[in-house]
Amino acid sequence: NKTGDFYFTCTFQGHCNNGQKLSVKVSASSPAPAQGPSPPSPTPPSSTPPSGTTPTPPSPTPPVNGDSPSPSSP
Template sequence: MESQKKMMVVFGLVAAVFLQCVAAQTTHVVGGSVGWTIPQTGAQEYVTWASGQKFVVGDFLIFNFTTNSHDVLEVPKASFDSCSSTGSTIKTGPANITINSTGEQYYICTIGNHCQSGQKLAITVLTSATSPGGSPSAPSPSTTANNTPGVTFCAGFVLCSLSLVMGLFF
């Protein structure tokens, strides 16, 4: 009877870790089905898209674009505002970027007048997916998915750990 209680506690802890891993990473397809392109509906298109998302450390940004037609560069706010660029751009689409820090982050396309035409993205990255009101965020299913490589690794790690722990009890 005592070993059953221990096993239930261990199982509960492993399940909690697994759920945290799954909830911690979201893939955001920038612009949703439109992708990373010159906005057709106006310069506010990416502002509107970003306002419907919750970005947290560990999430992924996917910039879907045609290679040689667009690129993506993370820039400081001043460069975002002025559409000026220096640094190394990601020129091959799609571009996958892991969000590694909290705060404001800015991305632009450096080709031609694309940035001036509204092909730029500003996001605010939080430390967790919990909104200030305390409820979990609800990402839009059309623009996010939780089937990321990080989640697959986490699930495998948790399952291996669980099998090792269960082996100790049997």
């Protein structure tokens, strides 16, 4: 854990000369900010449906008729 300037370069030939390098300045960490009170947690929604609404079950799909005629050949 050191502070200071650190330099990184690309090892491929010509990349450093073409600007593919990086300079990073590392400074000492600052103290963590003081935490304020946490916000109140939201009230969970009610699981009771609103009055006047009743869920409707889906209608069944009619069966497919297997006796339908096949298309005629030309």
